[in-house]
Amino acid sequence: MNVNHFEIDCELKSAFFENAYSPFVILDREMNFVDINQASVDTIGIEKENFIGKNILDIFPYLEGTKRYDDYKNVIETGVPIGFDELFFKGEFSEYTFMIRAFKIGDHLGITTLDVTNVIDTVQKLKTTKASLVEVNENLKKKNQELEDFSFVAAHDLRAPLTNLKSLLRMALESNLPANEVMPIVEKMNVVTKVMCDKITALNMVIATKANFGAPKTTLEFSDVIGKLKTSYSKEIIECRTIIKEDYSACPSINYNKLQLETILQTLISNALQYRHPKRKLNIKIETKEVNGKVQLSFRDNGLGFEQEFSDKIFSLFKRLHTHVDGLGVALYIMKTIIGENCGEIDVTSQVNKGTEFIIIF
Template identity: 30%
Template sequence: MTLQSQESLNTLFINQIKNYAIFATDPDGIVTTWNKGAERLKGYTEAEIVGQFYGVLSPDEYQEAGLPERELRLALEGGVYEAEDWRKRKDGSFFWATIMLTPIFDEAGQHVGFTKITGDITKQKELQDQLAERQQSALDHKTTELKKVNFDLDNFVYTASHDLRSPISNIEGLMVLLRDVLEENHCLNSQINEIVNRVTASVDQFKHIILNLTEITRLQKDFSENPPEEVLNIQDVYDEIMVDLEDPVKNKVCFIQTDFQVHQLKFSRKNFRSIFYNLLSNAIKFQAEERSCVIKISTRLEEPYVVLHIQDNGLGISRHHQGQLYSMFKRFHGHVEGAGIGLYMVKRIVDNAGGKIEVESEEGVGTAFNVYFKAGL
């Protein structure tokens, strides 16, 4: 039996592999060897492909973009280039392939070429695509169902809040009438007066809840309709808010410092005003009695965001409560009026616009909010 050289054994072994295209190139990517698997998978015979640049096996647009040359460079720099991508056969058809491109070095460490191993995983990709399509279809169906449920819930909340206004107003009017009748008949003693006051307070609380539910429904409706963005002037919005807060500021004096490094923002004006108003009014509302109220407001560019920063030296929020900060109807300071939906609405608006909100707070020291809006004019 004739002994074969190690090189001829390797060549024989490689040619026996029919399910993978295995070939070699010189340092410039010119094909120098070609196995039977490559002929079966790519469609070129050895005589047709040897001497050609291996990039001919890539789609035309890849060749025009210089991607084959980039693969050679990445393989040489990283020791190997691995990917899954489209490859082209001789007849022009495409298949989805696993690719491994490896540089070859001689004993002296000199770069002498590349080896390329390519496998056809088109069937696996088709199965993956079908699975992804089914998953997307199921997700779309689920999304449609959720939108319908949300729409029905919004309609229910709106209808309920609308229909409840009339009986609540009637109860409110009847309580006023009852108080008058009791006074006329000298029946309004301290105990009865306390009961009437509690019923009236409960009615007022009910009215606020209805108004808040209506506001949340309106907010959800705005999300579904995608409120138009505009280039707004931050200083102008601030000035408008300060006019609205004029009376509270007179009653609770605050020193407000502003530093608007970014003057304009592309955002829904109504929604930006709602965010700014809620955070600023909270800073004024939750000030500490034992020290002067100081609020610092600034804007800065922090790519890819414009950041609105509002910092106060007020009551602060305990670490325990910070995890519930954006929950609906959550209130952490009972001595101050509020419904507990302001920060919930702020978070919803910011999240829906692709931004984020962060808070740093220490009880008895103060709170700082950073609101991140996508920068783009």
């Protein structure tokens, strides 16, 4: 029996067309559907009989007037195939991303597709993972630099009193002075020891603060937190005849860690009371508002103030601009560390004998 090779060839092509995994369609010169395979039906969710004879714009009206539609028409006219990458399509049950190849087949237009949804998703996940790794790496660099700076400052500020203590101890041990004449040396040793203990206490405060990073946040009312602090400092507030004006109407609350917010506001109030001007009543104004979707708090006083050129240095560990009151020089450092850890910002402006204003973007 003779076998017609043309018929076999057509049967093979038809079988391949119908059973292909990806959607294939054939359109005539007027862009009407001539045939579609089963994968197209499954993807688009429209029965085959509802496709055949319909114009492409009946099924995909959004193509009208687009460059892609004109390119399809141009393929039929010129016979030059064209490809499109990452075309998005929303089917009946799923969303897909396709690569599309349009080519001339006889007098018709053939369009074949390749579903690259999983590939695109994988690439996007890899990009996201890479971005996350970059962010983690930058955070690690930042943490390492902070640790290095912290270690340097800690070692530097403890070295001086320790060296002083060793020198005084050697003087006491090597001297032949009577016990009563050694006492001044011992008293100096006691002062130096206290300095060291105070610095170690300050370092422990910093470490404890850092250990609290990552603690859960909750919605807090500014009036409640400030009210609690005013009660704690009621004695000082009364003695200084302090006037505190508050306005939280524009932004009454914030989502923040309770201990951290209390530490920030306590530092501001404590510093205002400590560094008040001795010749006038202390006035404090606290105001909140929303700026670009973030909470902004301004805290202004009319205290001693300082030269604006020192505005960055006041946040350094163990840095103190006024020494007439006791202090460890660590509170502002801790405050800025907390704000920075929460991706916030802090700015300060000040004038000598006029006062200081802190602006915090949480």
